[in-house]
Amino acid sequence: MIIKQPISIIGMPIDLGQGRRGVDMGPSAIRYAALQQTICDLGYEVEDLGDISIPSPESLEISDQNLKYLHEIARVCEELAGRVSGVIERKRFPLVLGGDHSMAIGTVAGAAKHYQNMGLIWYDAHGDLNTGDTSPSGNIHGMSMAASLGIGHPLLTHLGGFAPKVRPENVVLVGARELDFGEQQLIRDLGIKVFTMHEVDRLGMARVMEETIQIVSNGTDGVHLSLDLDGLDPSDCPGVGTPVPGGITYRESHLAMEMLADSGILTSAEFVEVNPILDQSNLTAKVAVALISSMLGKKIL
Ligand SMILES: NC(=[NH2+])NCCC[C@H](N)C(=O)O
Ligand SMILES: [Mn+2]
Numbered sequence: 457m458i459i460k461q462p463i464s465i466i467g468m469p470i471d472l473g474q475g476r477r478g479v480d481m482g483p484s485a486i487r488y489a490a491l492q493q494t495i496c497d498l499g500y501e502v503e504d505l506g507d508i509s510i511p512s513p514e515s516l517e518i519s520d521q522n523l524k525y526l527h528e529i530a531r532v533c534e535e536l537a538g539r540v541s542g543v544i545e546r547k548r549f550p551l552v553l554g555g556d557h558s559m560a561i562g563t564v565a566g567a568a569k570h571y572q573n574m575g576l577i578w579y580d581a582h583g584d585l586n587t588g589d590t591s592p593s594g595n596i597h598g599m600s601m602a603a604s605l606g607i608g609h610p611l612l613t614h615l616g617g618f619a620p621k622v623r624p625e626n627v628v629l630v631g632a633r634e635l636d637f638g639e640q641q642l643i644r645d646l647g648i649k650v651f652t653m654h655e656v657d658r659l660g661m662a663r664v665m666e667e668t669i670q671i672v673s674n675g676t677d678g679v680h681l682s683l684d685l686d687g688l689d690p691s692d693c694p695g696v697g698t699p700v701p702g703g704i705t706y707r708e709s710h711l712a713m714e715m716l717a718d719s720g721i722l723t724s725a726e727f728v729e730v731n732p733i734l735d736q737s738n739l740t741a742k743v744a745v746a747l748i749s750s751m752l753g754k755k756i757l
């Protein structure tokens with residue numbers, strides 16, 4: 457079974473959640489890698505709703521070094537949440553392109569409005585489980601999963617007027633290999649299921665995804681995929697702002713997306729952290745499009 461709904465693409469060209477310029481061009485790069493035609497060729501009806509408008513960092517001042525661009529990020533994520541929610545109301549599948557991972561606060565908020573018990577797959581080298589108090593950088597892209605769990609600054613946790621968006625038992629982190637001290641603590645305290653690279657190596661991606669699908673679909677009424685391209689190895693995806701060696705391979709990632717397609721559980725997805733300025737010949741955006749195809753049911757044979 458694959459997703460049968462028509463698809464709505466939304467671009468979120470945000471770079472306020474981290475310190476390296478260029479990730480605001482991620483949505484363009486993914487579109488340039490023939491996203492819409494590729495989805496269309498798979499037999500889907502697809503529309504592109506364009507981009508959310510984001511102020512550039514040059515026009516802004518950082519008022520809190522522990523939560524950089526907090527107010528601006530909350531405002532644009534609120535707008536994204538509304539857009540995502542509107543797509544779901546129209547019985548379509550939201551496919552959001554980023555943009556740094558702070559945007560997930562908006563995407564998850566918009567989707568969670570429709571699902572009381574939403575499952576969440578966080579495919580990432582990082583946990584994004586920091587708060588303003590634990591973050592080593594003050595970058596909000598490292599706080600978006602925590603915010604979705606209701607942990608952190610109220611402007612982020614209560615985006616859309618409710619919190620939390622997801623419960624710890626319905627969340628799985630896949631591909632982790634760089635977790636800050638505070639994040640490790642939080643994972644233990646909340647009992648969040650994490651398949652680090654150790655488990656990916658030891659169990660294999662097939663087993664990791666079988667268990668992931670089981671956990672996020674158990675008792676839930678929707679499942680969101682938040683895929684940070686830095687979850688993949690930097691040799692496959694060099695165009696990311698916070699690369700970490702020893703990542704998930706291109707092949708393993710296709711398998712993961714194919715298994716998600718077969719499961720039919722996904723109700724929304726986002727592909728984030730594509731930074732064309734750091735990329736080689738748009739490789740990372742092309743990988744994003746290839747993975748989106750597999751997620752939407754593309755098969756080799
Ligand atoms: N979405 C990401 N790429 N996050 C990277 C976060 C890096 C680090 N843990 C931080 O909080 O700053
Ligand atoms: Mn990451």
Ligand SMILES: [Mn+2]
Nearest residue numbers: 557580584684
């Ligand atoms: Mn991330």
